[in-house]
Amino acid sequence: MKRKITLKQIARELEVSISTVSKALRNSAEISEDTKQKVQAFAKLYNYRPNNIALSLKNRKTNTIGIIIPEIVHHFFSKVIRGVELVANKRGYNVIVGLSNESFSKEVINMEMLANGSIDGFILSISKETQQLQDYHHFNETMSQGMPIVMFDRVVSDMNCDKVIVDDLNGAKNAVEKLLRNGCKSIALITTKDYVSVGKLRTQGYLEALEKHQIQPKADLILKIDDTLDYETRLDALENEIKQLFKANNGIDGVFAVNELYALSAMKVARKLGLNIPEDVQVIGFTDGVLSKHSTPSLTTVSQHAQQMGEKAADLLINKLENNIETEEEYFQTVIIATELIERESTK
Amino acid sequence: MKRKITLKQIARELEVSISTVSKALRNSAEISEDTKQKVQAFAKLYNYRPNNIALSLKNRKTNTIGIIIPEIVHHFFSKVIRGVELVANKRGYNVIVGLSNESFSKEVINMEMLANGSIDGFILSISKETQQLQDYHHFNETMSQGMPIVMFDRVVSDMNCDKVIVDDLNGAKNAVEKLLRNGCKSIALITTKDYVSVGKLRTQGYLEALEKHQIQPKADLILKIDDTLDYETRLDALENEIKQLFKANNGIDGVFAVNELYALSAMKVARKLGLNIPEDVQVIGFTDGVLSKHSTPSLTTVSQHAQQMGEKAADLLINKLENNIETEEEYFQTVIIATELIERESTK
DNA sequence: TTTTAACACGAAAACGTTTTCGTGACATAT
DNA sequence: ATATGTCACGAAAACGTTTTCGTGTTAAAA
Known part of the structure; x- marks a missing residue:
């Protein structure tokens, strides 16, 4: 030894x-x-x-980037990590992962653990709790110490940092327009409470699509799920709420859901109610995960290109780290990743 | 700034x-x-x-552990990471992630990148390519430098290190016995080529269950998939092979598959052939992922308790790191995580 | 023969800590 | 008055690098 x-x-x-x-x-x-x-x-x-540590100390540069996400057992986030890891490795960086588990305090603790020299910069998507509390002091402190942050997907819009976001609004709008073009007259929306930034944007896309086609939105057709419930209770509750949605509204012939699970549940409920997909009801989800691809019928969905988001975020961060040109004029960009509608069996 | x-x-x-x-x-x-x-x-x-880096240099201890896995967009592995991260954080460690992408050389490079002082020890699951090549020099070198390794799931059995493995054999055996008890007479096995250690063990479990019930295994009922094909081509090819399996064997009334995807594909093919699940054919898969839970019908499956594996691996590693009692007698343990059969709709 | 230049190498500082040991200033005991 | 002890602090080494600067030796130029 x-x-x-x-x-x-x-x-x-x-x-x-x-x-x-x-x-x-x-x-x-x-x-x-x-x-x-x-x-x-x-x-x-x-x-x-x-010895890497000695080099890091000498160079005051660790060649490591920290990524903090709310949850890792989640296709979207693990794909982002894959993207980050890919370009990080290619450019000579390591990736250290912190999980906030959707908790504000864990997010703060994790950032403090890493900010003391372990890494050169952060890539992160903020936790739901942080979004609710709107307490961003830890981001500000980190950045004021000269450590750059790149936010992705769930960002805080008025923060001075690079961002990589999905075009949630247009992704949703396109999806709903697709349903309209396919002949749907009564399209339900299954979304989250508004404090989740992406849920809000997707809801807005839904509304804009309707407006563009001169259709008056009906409040009854919009179901806002409280997704703070835990996973197990959620499934039952979820299907129940959706069932109420269908029963309260006769003639729903289209459903747009802001994630895979809501979409799948909608399909399940619809089938139980004797409706055929896509003949009677067409369904589109958001997030191109493994569920969409392998469900029966397979689900038409809005792909976010998660891996590409990770790659872009890593490139932005590393560029910032290596352009120590110190152009005192700090320059931050927001990259918008276009969505793509992947058509499968749940739409005509 | x-x-x-x-x-x-x-x-x-x-x-x-x-x-x-x-x-x-x-x-x-x-x-x-x-x-x-x-x-x-x-x-x-x-x-x-x-400053963490200065402390690491001084103490010759980084309080960081490296985890190297073949793939992160995968429920099993991301759950393991979650487990590792959980106990690592609780015990004051950070986690740095490397992806081998099932490639031998990337595994080697990743380990070399981290072994030069960045971390105190490894948790890893070896890539398929490494399993094929059976080249383990990088593990030996790392360990000979005094850096402990904990292997999980895909391990090399005659290596002197701690291991955390699933009881693949008994998990499979129990699943097949369940099918037998449920009245299945002709049970097909869908597995991988033998070089994948876990595939081999699960196959063995299948055989032992049959033997125990004095049933002669039929080679025709065993389908070995070459899972080196990429994902897209795989799906078609996979379903085709399974269709041949069904056509070549009349009266298949049970299927045991070594992963979720094979099981789902089997269900899909069976349905296309006009068979009902679970009335005509009962299906059991391996790995309790999101697909099993949300497929229709939902899939009875063998859960591996991935998160628990991660937790255990992290505990083993950190114990070794902190017991610098240097009991010159190196002592390595292999922890076997029991599986659990989760019954859902695909079995009677 | 003396000056200059090239060559080949070493000493030391720096990165940010922790820790061991030494020491000057007092106060107390003899 | 001297010896001893306590207190409060500083100097320096160490972890493993890289890099700047200095220096002794030799060969070439004057």
């Missing part, structure tokens, strides 16, 4: 100074060919690798 | 030495009450936090 070898040990062994070893390994012109060869051979033999 | 404050700056500001500041903050008895108060007040005012 030999420990990793250091410059000091090589120096002692070869009876030269640490500086010489360091320079020899970096092929400095200062060092004679003889010495270089000797040192390099020895280093290779003992599989020398510079 | 003020940088984070350091001991040195506090010392200069208060006109004391760095040592004094450090001791004052740690409430050393060496320092007078007056000085302590002054220093602590100042530190709080400027929100001083010790």
Whole structure:
């Protein structure tokens, strides 16, 4: 169980100074060919690798980025991570993951744990609780210390940082228009309470689509789910609420849901009520996850290109980290990732 | 954009030495009450936090663990990460994630990137390619440098390290026995090629169940999928192979599949062939993911308790890291996580 | 022979901590 | 008055690097 070898040990062994070893390994012109060869051979033999921590301390740069997300057992977020990891690795960075579990305090703690030198910058999507509390002091403090943040998906719009967001509004609008073009006359919306920023935007897209086609929205057709309930109780409650929605409104022939699960539940309820999909009711969901693809019938859905979002966020962050041009004029951009409607069996 | 404050700056500001500041903050008895108060007040005012990198270098301990998995967009693995993160955080550790993407070289590169001081130990599940090549030099090298490894799920059995595995054999055996007890006479197995260790074990469980009930296994009933194909082509090819399986064997009344997707595909194919589930064919899958829960009919499945695996792996690793009792007698354990059969609609 | 230049290397500082040890200023005991 | 002890603090080393600057040796130029 030999420990990793250091410059000091090589120096002692070869009876030269640490500086010489360091320079020899970096092929400095200062060092004679003889010495270089000797040192390099020895280093290779003992599989020398510079200690990352020492380098980080010296360079005041860890080459690590922190990503904080509300939940990892979730296709959207894990795809984002995949994207982040992909470009981070390609550009020589590591990725350290923190989970807020949708809790404000865990988000704060996680950020504090990482902000003390462990990472060079953050990529994050804020927790629901933070969205409710609207307490953003931890973001401000982090940024005021010179640590850049890139927010994605769930962002706080009036914060001075780079952002990567989905075009939720137009994604939803297009989806609803698709239903309208397909002949739907009475389209229900299943969404979340308004404090969830993306739910709000998708709701707005629904409304704009109706307005564009001169259809008066009916409040009865809009179901706002309280998604703070936990998973188990949620499924039953959810299906119940949807059933009420169908029963209260005769002739629903289209459903737009702001996520996969709501859409699937809608399909399940509709079938139980004797309705056929897509003949009687057409359904479109949001988020191209594994459920949409493998449900029966498979679900037409609005894809967010999650991996692309992660890649973009990582690129933005690393660009900022490496452009230490310090253009005192801080310049922040918001990248909007276009959505794509993936048509499957749940629409005509 | 003020940088984070350091001991040195506090010392200069208060006109004391760095040592004094450090001791004052740690409430050393060496320092007078007056000085302590002054220093602590100042530190709080400027929100001083010790630099993690400096601490890591000094202590030769990063309090960070690396987890390397083949794929993150995968319920099983993301649940494991959640478990790891949970106990890691609770015990004061961070988690840094590397993805091998099922590739041997990426696995090696990732490990090398992290092994140079960035982390204290590894938790990992080996890539399929590594399983095929059976090249484990990177694991051996890492361990010979005194960096502990905990393997989970896909492990290499004759390696000297802690392991956390699923009881694949008995999980499969129980599932198949369940089908037998439910009256199935002709049970098909849909599995992977044998180099995937877990596929092999689950296959063995299938065989043992049959043997126990004195049923002669029929080679025709066993379908071994080559899962190196990519996802898109796989779906078609998969359903095709399963269709052949059904057509070549009249009277299949039970299916055991080694993962969710195979099970779902089997259900889909069966339905297309006019068979009802579970009346005509009963189906059981492996891995309790989101698909099993939300498919129609919902899928009876063998749960692996992925999160628990992650928690256990993290505990094992951190125990090893903190028990520097250096009981020269290295002691490695293999923890077996029991499976659980979750009964849903696809079985009677 | 003396001056200059090139060469090859080492000493030391720096990154931000913690910790061991030393030391000057007092107060107390002899 | 001297010896001893306590108190409060500082100097310095250490973790493992990189880099700047200095310096001794030798060879070439004057």
